[in-house]
């Protein structure tokens with residue numbers, strides 16, 4: 001595990017964008033045909049998507065060999081501004097990804113069928129890099145502490161009901177699926193996240209963030225406000 005500390009949210013978002021560019025270019029340069037990346041929703045992730053297309057180095061990457069997935073989604077219609085995927089894809093449009101895989105939206109099949117559909121779409125794909133935000137309660141993707149989503153196993157994607165964070169219905173990768181990723185990257189900003197960050201980093205069992213670990217590497221990108229109590 002490694003921690004990357006940045007002065008403020010803007011520097012944090014820029015650092016994560018540059019790190020993605022470097023890591024993806026390195027994978028492609030090493031002969032990997034395609035790179036699979038899972039993105040997340042949330043405020044700081046949106047800041048990342050806003051500045052990523054214009055970062056120096058972004059134009060150097062062959063994005064046609066990158067496939068984008070989502071770690072979780074809110075079960076609302078596709079034109080809702082609460083969605084994770086569509087607003088992000090609008091910001092990231094200049095990059096021209098080879099393929100994008102938004103999770104199904106609320107006007108489609110039922111929630112359970114949608115989870116099965118995305119599980120099938122995922123098939124045997126494992127993420128090279130899975131990006132995660134962290135909630136103040138320690139949630140990652142739509143896996144919440146003390147909630148049935150924490151113990152889900154079986155299919156890689158689950159239907160989440162009664163989510164403590166609105167909206168109540170969501171889709172999410174399971175912790176097992178997240179932790180099958182080669183790398184897990186956290187992006188964490190703000191003092192409200194400091195206790196959850198410290199607990200997740202140090203392995204507090206009750207926090208979903210403590211169970212999300214990459215097979216090869218776990219990186220914690222955080223700003224000083226979030227990292228305050230990390231030591």
Ligand SMILES: O=C(O)[C@H](O)[C@@H](O)[C@H](O)[C@H](O)COP(=O)(O)O
Pocket residue numbers: 040041042043044045072073074084132133134135139140141142165
């Ligand atoms: O759908 C969601 O709500 C997100 O995917 C969620 O897991 C998010 O990443 C964290 O809650 C952090 O969000 P903030 O950066 O807004 O605190």
